[in-house]
Amino acid sequence: MSRNTLIKIASLILMVVSFIAYIAGASAFPIASENLLPWSAWFLISVIVNIILWSNVVKLLTFSLAVIWFYAFVAGLVPESSTAVNLTELDWSDPDAVAEQGALVFNGKGQCAACHTVDTSAPPGRCPDLTDIGVNAATRVPGMDAKAYLIESMYQPANFLVPGYGKIMPEVWKAPINLSKLEIEAVIAYLQSQGGEIDPTPFDEPIDRADIGTAAEALPPLLTGDPELGKKVFVDVACISCHAVTGIESPAAGEVNEEDFEVVTAPDLSEIAAFNDMRYLEESILLPGAQIVSGYGAVTVRAKGTTFQGTLVSQDTEKIVVRTKTADGTEEEHTILLTEIDDEPIEELTNLMARGYFTLTLTPIDADASVTGEIVSETDETVTLKVGDENRMFSKTDVKSQMTVITFDGDEIVGDHVSGTMDDYEIILIVDGSEEVFDTLDLDLDGTAMTRARGKKLLVTSPMPENFPLILTVADMTNLLSFLSTLTGATAEAVPEETTEAPAE
C-alpha cells in the first residue's frame, strides 16, 4: 500500500472518529500532554485533507459530513446561561437582594421579558413597557396602591388592561409557567424597584391554590402519579421511619435503623391532605425548612451557661419551651426566658436574622457605650435595632470591633481593636482606655478572636433531611405526592383510581 493511500485512509478514519467524538462531546484529543487540540479542529483538518486527496465519492461524503457538522457546531456556539434563583436561602429583609432575584425570575422562569420591556427606548413589546412601574402602578387604578396593583396584575392580569394592549398575559401562577408565591413576591419586589420603594413583606395570595380545579391544573402530577407506587416510595426512602401514617407499620421513636438513622418523632401524616394543598406537600419534601410544624422544629440554644438541644415545643414573645432527651431516654421540658439566652460573640454581621439572631449588642464607632436592641430589619450595609421605644439604624461597617488575644503566658486580653491581625507584625488594641501594642509572635494564633458584636440567637431547623430532591426521581416524587394526596383521614378504599370509564353522555 503506497504512502499516499495510507495518508488518505488515515485521514478518512480521523474524520469519522473526530466527527463522532465531537458529537458525543468527548474531551479534547491530545497531540502532546501540554497541548490539547479540540476534536472540531481535527475534524476540520481531516475534512480539508480528504477534499484535497480523495476523488469524487469520498469528497462528496466528506462535504456532506462537514455540512452536518457545521450546523451542530453553530448550534453549539449559542451560549447557555442559567437564570436559576435561590429564594429559600435569600435574605428577605434585604429589599435589593429580593429585587435582584426577582429580576432573574422576570427574565427567566417567569418569561416576563419575552413580552415586557423595561426600557423606554426599546421598541414596543407585546405588553406595556415597565419602566418606572414601581411608581406608575399606584396611578393605574383609582384607590389601589402600587403593591396591590402589582399583586392583582400578577394573579389576575385581565382585571385591568393598559389601554392599547390585549388580554394576552397568562396567569403566571398556573401551568405552564407555574410561579410559586415566593417567586411572585420576588418579581413584585423587582417591579417595585423600577422607580418605587421596595416592600418585600409577604402578602396573602388573592387565589386559593388549594382549590381543586386550580390545584389540578397547577400541579398536574396528580393526574399521572400512582398512589400505590408512592406508598412504596414512602416506605423505601424511610419517610415512615419518622412520620406515622395510619395503616403502615412504623418503627418506634428512638430506634436506630439499618442506615444508622435515628427515628425521631415527626408529624403524623395520616390526614395531611385534608388540611394542606399539594404545593405545601411538595415544598415540605423539597424544602423541609421552609415551614416547620409547631412543636417539631429542632433547636440548639445556650442559656445560663447550659446548652439545650432538642425540640422546640412552643414559643411566645417572652419565652420558649424546649424538650430535651437525656442519655437514658427520659424527656424533659425546659422553659427558657428569651432574656436568659446567652449572648454569643458575632464575627461577621451578615445575614443576622437568617442565622437566628434576634437581639444585638454593638458599639458604634463614634460612641463610647454599647447599644443593645431587638433586631427589626437589616440590609447588607445596615441593621435596625429597636432600642427602648425607638428604631435606630446602624451601619454594619461603622462598629467597633473587639479583639481577644491570648499571650503565650496564658493571659487573655480583651480590647477595642485598632489595627492589625495575626497576619501582620503587630496588633494594636485599646485596653482599659490605653493603647497597647502586641507583637504577633508573642500571641497564640488559635486564641485570637475578633468580635464585631454580641447577640442572642434562636435558630429553629427542620430535623428532616434535605437530600430528597437528590434521591427522588421525578416519577418517585409524582407518585409520592399522589400517595400523600390520598391521606385525607378517609379509609383506604377512598384512594382514587385513574378512571378508564367512558364519559357520561
Add this chain to the structure above:
Amino acid sequence: MTKISKKRLYLVLGCVLVFYAVLAIAPAFAQDMTEAEYRPFPLIGSRSAAWIAAQLHLLFGSFILGVPMFAVIIEFIGWKTKDMRYDRMAQEFIKLCMGAFSTTALLGGVLVFILIWCYPKVMSKLSGIFGPTMIFYVILFFGETFTLYLYSYGWDKMQGRHKGWHLFLGVLLNVWGTAIMFVSNSWLSYQTSPATQHGVLSEMRKKSWMEEQLAADPSLTPETVMEGVTDHSMIPLHNEVTGEFMGTVWDAVNNFTWMPINIHRLVGNIAFGGSIVAAYAAFRFLVAKTKEDKAHYDWMGYTGNFIALCGLIPLPFLGYWLGREIYLFNNTMGINMMGSLFSWLFIIQAVMIGVLFIGANYYLWSGMGRIDGAEVYARYRPWMIIAIIVSVAIWMTPRTLSKISSASELSAMGGANHPHLGLFGLMTAKNTVVNIIILTTFLSFLFYRRSGKVPTVGWRKVGNIAIFSICVFAVVAIIVIGIVGFSVPTDFRVNILTPYQVLIALALMAIVTVIDIFMYRKATTSGTINWGEMTDRSQYVLILIAITFTSLMGLMGYARSGLREAWHIFGVMQDTSVDAFTPLLSEAVNMVAIIMVAFFALVGFIFWLGLWGEKKKQEKAAVEAEVAAQGDD
C-alpha cells in the same frame, strides 16, 4: 489466512457481538413487567430511542410522500410535452421509492414498538382517544401499498393510451399518502394543542358541557348558559382534574395545529422530494463519465431543484400560519417558541433557511452560466446578493438576549433586547425580510427563465416597465408596512399588516408570472442551454440544499416536540419520566446530526441497491445482445 480461518474469525466476532447485544438488552427484560408508567430503553434511554426512530421514520415518510409527488408532476410534464426524459426520470425515482417504502414501514414498526414498550400509559391514553383513526390508518396504508405496486410495476404496460390511467394511479397514490400523513399528524398535533376552536367544536361536547354547567349552577338556564362563550378554552375537551377526554374523535383530530401542520408538511414534502432528487442527480453528475450522462443529470438536478424551489417559496408563509395557530391555542406556548425558550432555535433555523435561499439562488445564477445570452442579467447579481445577505442577517437577529446574558449584561442593555439591533429581532422586521428574500429568489428564477430568449411581442417594453414598476411598488410597500409594524399594537400587525405583506408578495409573483408568460410565449432563442456544462460547485450546492432541508426538518421536529415542555399532552398529561426536561439546543442538534448521518447512510444504501440492480440488468442485456449477435452470425 485460509478461507476457513476467516470464516471462524467472523463466527467468533459474530458471537462476541451477539453476546454484547444480549448483555446490553438483558437489564430491560429483567425489569418489573407489571403495569408501568414508563420503561427505560437499554443503553440510550427511552427519549433518544423514540427520537431517533420517530425522526428517521418521518424523514423516510417525507421521502416516500415527496418523491411520488415529484414523480407524478414530472410524469405529467413528460406526457404533455411528449419528452420521454421526464417519464424515464419519474420511473427511476419510483423504483427507488420501493426500497424506501419498506424502510419507512420498518422504521414505523420500530417506532411503535419503542413507544408501546417505553411509554405504555401515554400510548394507552392516545389509542383510547384515537382508536378509530388507527384502524383508518391501516386501511389507508393497504391502499397506498397496493397502489404503489400497481403504479410502479404497471409503468411500462400503461404507456400510450393508458397513460392517463397511470397518471390517475399516481395521483391516487399521493392521495393515499397524504391521507396517511393527515391521520398521523392528528395524533402529534393533538399532543401539542389538545383543544378545538369553539366554532367547530362538536355538538356532543357542547351539549355535555352545557349539562355540566347547568348542574353546577342552578341559576343558569339552557338559554343563558352559552352566553359569552367565544373562547376555545371556555369549553375544555378534558376534565380539568383527571385529564379525561370528553370530546369526540373529530374534536381531537381537528385541533388547532392539525391543518397548519398538514399543509406545512405537504408542501415541505414537495420541497424535500425535489431536493433529494436534485442531490441524487448531483451525485450522478459528479461521477458521470460521459457528456450525455452529465447532460442528463444536469437537467435532472435542475428539474429537482425547480420543484424544491416551488415548495420552498410558500413554506415560510405556511410556517407563519402554523405559528399563528400555536399562539391562538396558547399564547405562552407561542411566546416560548419565538421569544423565549426556543428563540435561539429559530435563529439556527434562520441560518439554515438562509443557506437554503442563498444556495438556491447561487444554483440559478450558476445555471445561467451555461445559457448563451444570459450575460445581460449578470449586472443585477451583486444587488441581489446584497439584498439576500442583508435580509438573512436581519432574519438571524435574536429578539431577546435574556437566555444568554448575565444579569450585569442585561442591566447594561437596559433589558433583554439589544438597544439598536433589537429592532431587527422583532417579527415585523423578520416578516419583511422574509418577503424580500422570497421576491429576490423569484426574480432570480425569472431571469433564469428569460435567459437565452428574446420576446417578440410588440408591447415588450411596456411589459418590462410594468413588471419593474410592480416590483418597485411591492418592495416599497412591503418595507413601509414593515416599518409601520414597529409602532402598532401586535394584534393589528399580526392580523392586518403581515397578511397584507404576504398578499402583496404573492400578488407580485402571480401578476409578474402571468405577464412574463404572455410576453415570452412566442419568444425567439438567442442561445441554447448547454446541459452538462454546470460547474462542480453548483452540484455541491444541490447536496448542501438537501442536507440543509433534512437538518431543518430534524430541528423543527425537536421544536414541535419541545414546545410541549414536560407534557406528553400539553396541559393534560404531564411527563413524569426521567426525561421530563427539555434538552439543550446543542444536544438536540447533535442528536439531529446523528439522525442525519443514519438517514443519508440508509438513503445512500437504497440508491446503491437501485444502481446495482440497474448495472446488473445492463450487463445482462449486453451479454444477451452479444449472444444474439453471435447466433445471427
